[in-house]
Amino acid sequence: MISEGIFNDYGSYLRSVFPDFKVQKLSVNVGLTCPNRDGSKGRGGCTYCINSSFSPSYVGKGGVAEQLEAGKRFFGRKYPNMKYLAYFQSYTNTYSSLDHLVALYEEALATPDVVGLVVATRPDCVDEEVLDYLAEVNQRTFVAIEYGVESTLDKTLERVHRGHTFAEAEKAIYATTARGITVGAHLIIGLPGEAYSDFELHIDRLASLPITTLKMHQLQILKGTIMAHQYRSNPETFSLFTPEEYVDVICRLLRRLPRRIYLDRFVSQSPPELLMAPKWGWKNYQFVHLIERRMRENGWQQGDLFL
Numbered sequence: 001m002i003s004e005g006i007f008n009d010y011g012s013y014l015r016s017v018f019p020d021f022k023v024q025k026l027s028v029n030v031g032l033t034c035p036n037r038d039g040s041k042g043r044g045g046c047t048y049c050i051n052s053s054f055s056p057s058y059v060g061k062g063g064v065a066e067q068l069e070a071g072k073r074f075f076g077r078k079y080p081n082m083k084y085l086a087y088f089q090s091y092t093n094t095y096s097s098l099d100h101l102v103a104l105y106e107e108a109l110a111t112p113d114v115v116g117l118v119v120a121t122r123p124d125c126v127d128e129e130v131l132d133y134l135a136e137v138n139q140r141t142f143v144a145i146e147y148g149v150e151s152t153l154d155k156t157l158e159r160v161h162r163g164h165t166f167a168e169a170e171k172a173i174y175a176t177t178a179r180g181i182t183v184g185a186h187l188i189i190g191l192p193g194e195a196y197s198d199f200e201l202h203i204d205r206l207a208s209l210p211i212t213t214l215k216m217h218q219l220q221i222l223k224g225t226i227m228a229h230q231y232r233s234n235p236e237t238f239s240l241f242t243p244e245e246y247v248d249v250i251c252r253l254l255r256r257l258p259r260r261i262y263l264d265r266f267v268s269q270s271p272p273e274l275l276m277a278p279k280w281g282w283k284n285y286q287f288v289h290l291i292e293r294r295m296r297e298n299g300w301q302q303g304d305l306f307l
Contacts, residue, residue, distance in 0.1 A: 006295045006296060006302065007254050007257075007291075007292075007295070008260075009263055009264075009288075010213060010262050010263060010264040010265075013212070013213060018083065018115065021083050022082045022083070023082070023083050023084065023085060024075050024083075024084055024085070025084070025087040026067075026068050026072065026075070026086060026087055027067075027090070028067050028068065028087060029089070030088060030093070032090075032091045032095050032096055033091055033095065034092035034125070035122070035163060036161060037091075041163040042161055044161075044226060045161075045225075046150075046161050046163075047159075047160045047161050047226040047227040047230065048221070048222065048226075048227045049225060050225055050274060064086070065107055065108070065111050068084065068086055068108060068114060072113065083113050084113055085116045085142065086105075086108035086109070086111070086117050086118070087118045087120070088104070088105075088108075088120060089120050092120075092121050093120055093121050094121040094125050094126050094130045094145075095122070098133060101133075105119075109137070109141060116142025116144070118143075118144045119134070119144070120186075121146070121147065122148055122163075123147045123149065123164055123168045124163065124164035124168045126172050126175070131175060131176060131181070132179070135179035135181060138179070138180055138181050142182075143181050144182040144183070144184055144213070145176050145183055146183075146213075146215070147184070148186045149185045149186060150162060150186060150187060150191070151166070151187070151188065152205040153198060153201070153202075154166055155193070156191050156193060156198075159191075159192060159193060160191060166205070173209050173211060182212045182213070183210065184212060184214065184215065184264060185209070185215070186215045187206065187216045188217060189216055189217065189218055189219065189246070189253075190218055190219035190239065190240065191219055192219075192227075192230070192237055192238055196252075200253070203253050204256060207256065207257055212262060213261065213262045213264045214257070214263055215264040216250065216253070216263070216266055217268035218241060218246055220270050220275060221238070221240075221277045221278075222270055222274045223273075223274050223275070224274070231276065240277055240278045241278065242278075243280050247291055248294070250287075251298075251300060255301070255302065255304050256303075257303055257306065258306045259302055259303040259306075265284060266284060267280075267283075
């Protein structure tokens with residue numbers, strides 16, 4: 001992203017942390033599950049979820065080091081001097097025994113040119129042991145945890161079978177930042193039953209928390225999910241955006257978001273063969289340019305409405 005001062009992008013954040021070299025996340029799938037799939041809280045996952053929809057092609061083939069080396073080959077052709085963050089992305093990457101997690105994380109950190117960890121997880125799947133270990137790792141290298149908050153409304157979290165509350169997200173975020181670990185949050189815009197006033201509430205609530213990065217993306221209905229069945233049966237209960245509507249929503253939300261928070265992503269791009277709706281055919285960078293242009297044309301900036 002090239003924000004030119006209009007909003008603070010994730011690339012700017014990485015440059016502030018790693019001023020001497022370019023850094024790229026490399027996704028890793030280590031075969032973990034989540035409590036919404038293994039029966040401890042539910043079966044079948046969240047209503048919208050197919051995890052393969054956001055995993056790059058090199059992910060999941062081999063062990064941690066093997067996947068990272070494949071990712072390095074993928075990106076290294078263009079940037080031969082790049083360094084990397086091992087991004088434990090798929091499913092819930094603190095949902096295992098501590099010994100198993102330590103082995104996975106340390107294998108990643110032992111891989112040449114890996115300069116840190118980014119761990120995606122659920123806010124109800126961290127405990128004191130895991131956070132204490134990651135705090136120790138954070139003393140010797142970069143560590144960030146990305147929490148799937150998704151919505152700040154408990155009624156929505158229940159509706160999509162998320163299996164945790166917003167209070168649990170708040171607790172996890174505070175417990176993590178208290179240990180000096182960088183925190184990112186993930187938010188889905190347009191979940192069933194939510195209106196623009198709810199999106200504003202999400203932003204205001206997240207803005208009050210000590211998060212450093214934020215990912216937002218539009219609701220996507222993916223084939224084979226519970227939500228796909230719901231959409232086929234009752235499409236009138238879903239309010240899906242056009243690209244123009246979504247750009248407008250994001251611009252309005254950005255104006256409420258304080259400048260200390262960096263924007264990691266605005267849209268999700270699932271494989272066409274999995275996507276039922278909305279079928280935009282647009283990529284993240286195209287939305288970035290539209291958002292920048294809309295903000296610039298109107299003289300808006302990230303945080304200019306933050307109270």
